[in-house]
Amino acid sequence: MVYLLHDTDIGGDSDDMAETFLIEALRDNGECQSVAETCVCNGDSRYGQYYHTGQCMEVAKNWYGNFYVPIGILRNSALWLWDVYASAIASEYASTLLRYADENDIPNALLVQRQALVDAADGSVHMVTTGPLRNLRHLYESPADDISPLTGAELMRLKLNELVIALGVYLHPDDYIFPEGDDTANLPADPWGAEVINQLATDEEIKVVWVDLGYEVYTDVNGIAMNPLKRAFQLWTGYLWHSWGAMAILYAVRGLSFGGTEYFHYSAKGKRTYTAPAHVLFTFDSGNQYWLYRSQGKSFFTDIITPLCCRAPTHLGTDIPYLSAINPSQAYPDTNIDPTILTGKRFTGATVVSMGEGITVGSFSVDSDEQITIHPTIDKGAVMGFRDVLVTIPTGDGVRPGMFELLPVDLLSANLMAYDGYRCFMEQYIKRKVAGLPPFKLPNGTTWE
Numbered sequence: 001m002v003y004l005l006h007d008t009d010i011g012g013d014s015d016d017m018a019e020t021f022l023i024e025a026l027r028d029n030g031e032c033q034s035v036a037e038t039c040v041c042n043g044d045s046r047y048g049q050y051y052h053t054g055q056c057m058e059v060a061k062n063w064y065g066n067f068y069v070p071i072g073i074l075r076n077s078a079l080w081l082w083d084v085y086a087s088a089i090a091s092e093y094a095s096t097l098l099r100y101a102d103e104n105d106i107p108n109a110l111l112v113q114r115q116a117l118v119d120a121a122d123g124s125v126h127m128v129t130t131g132p133l134r135n136l137r138h139l140y141e142s143p144a145d146d147i148s149p150l151t152g153a154e155l156m157r158l159k160l161n162e163l164v165i166a167l168g169v170y171l172h173p174d175d176y177i178f179p180e181g182d183d184t185a186n187l188p189a190d191p192w193g194a195e196v197i198n199q200l201a202t203d204e205e206i207k208v209v210w211v212d213l214g215y216e217v218y219t220d221v222n223g224i225a226m227n228p229l230k231r232a233f234q235l236w237t238g239y240l241w242h243s244w245g246a247m248a249i250l251y252a253v254r255g256l257s258f259g260g261t262e263y264f265h266y267s268a269k270g271k272r273t274y275t276a277p278a279h280v281l282f283t284f285d286s287g288n289q290y291w292l293y294r295s296q297g298k299s300f301f302t303d304i305i306t307p308l309c310c311r312a313p314t315h316l317g318t319d320i321p322y323l324s325a326i327n328p329s330q331a332y333p334d335t336n337i338d339p340t341i342l343t344g345k346r347f348t349g350a351t352v353v354s355m356g357e358g359i360t361v362g363s364f365s366v367d368s369d370e371q372i373t374i375h376p377t378i379d380k381g382a383v384m385g386f387r388d389v390l391v392t393i394p395t396g397d398g399v400r401p402g403m404f405e406l407l408p409v410d411l412l413s414a415n416l417m418a419y420d421g422y423r424c425f426m427e428q429y430i431k432r433k434v435a436g437l438p439p440f441k442l443p444n445g446t447t448w449e
Ligand SMILES: [Ca+2]
Pocket: 008, 009, 010, 013, 015, 016, 130, 131, 168, 245
């Protein structure tokens, strides 16, 4: 499983919507998961621009029923980026928005990225950025905060498997030719963000792969019915477009080879440097960076990317339940959690409700399309931890990961040594401490430091 942190300037060039759909198609295949989706633009009305990039991203995720992936936006960026389709899609598909019908509720991209890295296993995250580098610079330079005692650079060194950067070559006649001194499309919009390139060049603990491929690797959406992907293409230039971002995603998820076929190969090690206003140069040097080459012709990649982007989701988001909240969302063992109220959407006809191992869902009633009352009991000896909550309706399953938490024994009322759970509690306490997670809250509201 490949874990992606995807940072995109969705809303202008339609290749960003294509790469977003590609991520979901590959997730549908079981090849990857997205730990967070961040947008590097969400304009400022003072500059005559107003994007709805986060909502556009939510529309794309919800299309595939991927309702819970964290989404963040960069607000008031003053990046002058052209809103071609984000606002239109946010508005035309507004009825599919579940979390961010109000754009003001969308979190800040930096906080979403830092939290996603904290939550990820060490060395596991493939961060792919396909727009201007402002979110990347914000992350790299971010200080310790309530989310983590580590700086952004330290978090990236610890958590990233690799950083994949697609800057988008201007209509280059042949991207296979190594571009010495290359003017790229994403830098003029944000020279400040671009300076992070030089910081990365001297930070050899972070592996960087430059993927400026995709010219004439087509994503062709002619053959599909209107959907958010096709609408983005229609508003951009038409139903056929280059695949810069999708090539970066394909490399990040499938690596250099897939199914016995070599897709890509690396240049010798080197590093990329930047000089204003938009000039970048890759030099073979002592860096920890690679230039990526295609090992196959352009049509080989067109024939992979187009069918994946155009394939219908296994479960269309509008066919499966959305789980928004559960109350209570936490419980100690031996406590009564009957009734538990689950809220969301599309609950009508629910046949199965599950709260995971160690919790018996005795019976439940579907009060409305948006509420289920559950009558659960916690099994003796149930192991503490997070549980996925599931609702099945005739057209599909809705599963919200980690929605319910079974806490350790109630420390104030229990004779700790009498509980088998005590050792388990101490293990969890130490694990949380080491991981830098917030301490346990005790029932009286204090915390166990
Ligand atoms: Ca882009």
